[in-house]
Amino acid sequence: MHPDLEKLIVLQRHDLEAKRLRDEIALLPKQVAALSAKLAAVEGQRAVVVDLLAKEEALRRRQESDVKDFRGKIDKTRKKIDAATTAAMVTAFEHELQFAEGEITKLEDAELESMLRTEEMEAQRKLADEAVTTAKATLSRERARAVETIDRDKLLLAEVETLRGALRPQVGEATLSNYDRIAKGKGTGLAEAMNQKCSACQMMLRPQRWNDIRDRGNSDEMMTCESCGRLLYYDPARDAPQRKTVPVESIAASIIRSL
Numbered sequence: 001m002h003p004d005l006e007k008l009i010v011l012q013r014h015d016l017e018a019k020r021l022r023d024e025i026a027l028l029p030k031q032v033a034a035l036s037a038k039l040a041a042v043e044g045q046r047a048v049v050v051d052l053l054a055k056e057e058a059l060r061r062r063q064e065s066d067v068k069d070f071r072g073k074i075d076k077t078r079k080k081i082d083a084a085t086t087a088a089m090v091t092a093f094e095h096e097l098q099f100a101e102g103e104i105t106k107l108e109d110a111e112l113e114s115m116l117r118t119e120e121m122e123a124q125r126k127l128a129d130e131a132v133t134t135a136k137a138t139l140s141r142e143r144a145r146a147v148e149t150i151d152r153d154k155l156l157l158a159e160v161e162t163l164r165g166a167l168r169p170q171v172g173e174a175t176l177s178n179y180d181r182i183a184k185g186k187g188t189g190l191a192e193a194m195n196q197k198c199s200a201c202q203m204m205l206r207p208q209r210w211n212d213i214r215d216r217g218n219s220d221e222m223m224t225c226e227s228c229g230r231l232l233y234y235d236p237a238r239d240a241p242q243r244k245t246v247p248v249e250s251i252a253a254s255i256i257r258s259l
Contacts, residue, residue, distance in 0.1 A: 005190075008179050009233060011164065012183070014163050014164045015164065015183065018157060021156055025150050025153050032139070032143050035139045039136060042131045046125065046129065046131070049121055053122070063107045063110055073100050074101065077097045078097065178231070186200070186229070188200060191232055191233075192232075193213045193234045196210045198230065198232065201230075205226075205232075209226070214234050
């Protein structure tokens with residue numbers, strides 16, 4: 001195997017880990033922001049229910065006040081009936097009395113409907129209160145977890161960047177440039193050849209190319225996948241017979257041990 005390829009195997013592991021850490025560091029604040037927005041939305045829904053409850057209570061107070069006014073008018077009208085001197089006056093006052101009693105009936109029915117609406121909204125407010133409490137607890141927990149994770153990831157990222165910085169100068173300039181170009185376009189620059197396929201794009205390799213990659217005698221040749229263009233490598237440890245008592249060390253493990 002080409003010596004630069006051996007180093008690139010380890011470098012790609014560092015690159016992927018660095019990317020994972022950077023992505024997580026960038027993602028966690030967005031997740032917290034989404035939870036914060038969810039809490040605001042839940043609080044907004046609760047505020048709507050509370051406002052509707054307040055309006056229903058105000059409506060019932062007006063209805064109760066109107067009923068009280070009509071009852072007062074009824075008392076006055078009855079006194080007028082008692083003092084009336086003609087049949088026409090009595091009839092007129094009785095019409096006023098019937099109208100007032102009818103309005104009281106309407107108001108009392110409306111008040112009952114308002115009480116039923118209030119009962120339903122009280123149940124909604126209870127659910128909204130529970131939702132707000134849950135959302136606050138979730139936001140608090142996830143915010144603390146995000147802070148802890150980001151602090152940890154930043155330390156790990158610094159360690160990985162140090163390893164990357166130490167390893168990159170050990171790779172040939174042309175090879176490193178080619179690796180960077182492929183990785184920029186594909187996300188990864190290397191792919192392991194396994195079971196006669198490129199492990200990245202899953203395309204089959206021609207038999208001759210597969211044999212060449214497995215032939216450890218071609219140690220100075222760097223080969224690419226004819227489909228995706230990634231640099232291919234083969235780990236001979238995968239061919240080690242299971243019955244051997246001495247384990248065959250993988251390429252990546254041997255490189256890391258030697259650094």
